[in-house]
Amino acid sequence: MTVAPSPARALTIPAPSQITRPALAGARETMVLNMGPHHPSTHGVLRLVVELDGETVVDVAPDIGFLHTGIEKTMESKTYQKAVVLTDRTDYLAPLSNNLSYVLAVEKLLGCDVPERATIARVLLVELQRISSHLVWLGTHALDLAAMSVFLYGFREREQILDIFELVSGARMMTSYFRVGGLAYDLPAEFEDAVAAFLQVMPGRIDEYEQLLTDNPLWIERTQGIGAIDGEAAIAFGLTGPGLRAAGVAWDLRKSMPYCGYEHYSFAIPTATHGDIYDRYLVRMAEMRESVSICRQALQRLKDHGPGPYMTLDRKIAPPPKSEITHSMEALIHHFKLWTEGFRPPRGDALAAVESPRGELATYIVSDGSPKPYRVHFRAPSFANLQALPYMARGHLVADLVALIASMDPILGEVDR
DSSP: OBOOOOOOOOOOOOOGGGSOOOOSTTSOOOEEEEEOSSOGGGTSSOEEEEEEETTEEEEEEEEOOTTOOOHHHHGGGSOTTTTHHHHTTTSTTOHHHHHHHHHHHHHHHHTOOOOHHHHHHHHHHHHHHHHHHHHHHHHHHHHHTTOHHHHHHHHHHHHHHHHHHHHHHSOSSOOOOEETTEESSOOOTTHHHHHHHHHHHHHHHHHHHHHHHTTOHHHHHHHTTSSOOOHHHHHHHTOOTHHHHTTTOOOOHHHHSOOTTGGGSOOOOOBOSSOSHHHHHHHHHHHHHHHHHHHHHHHHHHHHHOSOOSBOSOTTTSOOOHHHHTTOHHHHHHHHHHHHTOOOOOSEEEEEEEEETTEEEEEEEEEOSSSSOSEEEEEOHHHHHGGGHHHHHTTSBHHHHHHHHHHHOOOHHHHHO
16 A cells, blocks of 8 residues: 655755765864753654754764663563563553563463463554554654644543553553463453444544645745655664555564454555655655554454453463352462462573554563573664664755654663663
8 A cells, every 4th residue: 555645846865975074174063962952852862963064964873762761671670471561661652562562471481271261352452552553653743833722632632542541451551461471461441432433533533634734835945845754764663553564674573474363354555655754744644544454353253252261271371250269279279380480481582572652562571490591672763763863854844854853753661781
């Protein structure tokens, strides 16, 4: 699926060699300025060391690490199940995507079967999470370019999604709802109606956003031809997600390497051709529409499947329900052992990757046979995507740099970890 063509425009992608540093005698001197880390348009504690010739960006160097919390190292001191709560705090705008990547890796280590009801619920909830994350991107991106109304509208719809997350987990953001083997709790009775009500209104709301921005001459002037990158360069820099697809590369793990039964859902991969800020906007808008379609299909599958287990029945992995503990000594022992020690995956390693709102999010886990992971590492898309920022920023204005950062949608908790 290629997003609707935009008005014709000529794009220029200046290579570093094309941007001369005026260091010769008689030439203008450049100025090195500090941008961030406490700057609203850096979307987090990102520091940029910007070299300017007037208002033109000669070069820019991202300086990261201000939000480093040692999450990967901390997980080595937690049991596998208890470490789930730490995954919410990397990409804090897509916690369920982080949950999913982590539990899929642990389940691969264990060879654990997940009930169909839990798998369908996972797909439905991560697609709602994708919409929620894109709404934050859209609102803050528009706000950076002085479009206040879109910010307010986007957060209006996001509130509905957070209400659904609160309904199923008791928390609005850091849900920790996906657990190794299934879900923390069964879906409540009100869940299906709440999701259906949201899916009913969301397509019309996306129409509203596009009416405000897509053909807006000010929006077009600030986004078209800015921060462009072609497919070959995007691959070389390790870009994934909307940034890669806006450059014309149709790579989406949900299609390319399906997980959680995505091969049974009908959806398209939105792509564009120019790879600039405007195309990244078009791709994400189209992705929200595709996510609405996937959610509708998952909701119907959930209704067709009906009630059923939401957690694996393997009592060596999932604690038994209280109804079993009251009359079974073996169930009581399992419950005690799991919550004091945790389960013990066999020695080995596992990698599981998902398509998060920002791109390819992978979790790599090494097990030494103990109840705690020997090593956990995340392939964070925001970290990889940020590498391309200097390439895309050179030759543009400082004001364009603000728009460019927003179009990349970086999450610094995921960059620094």
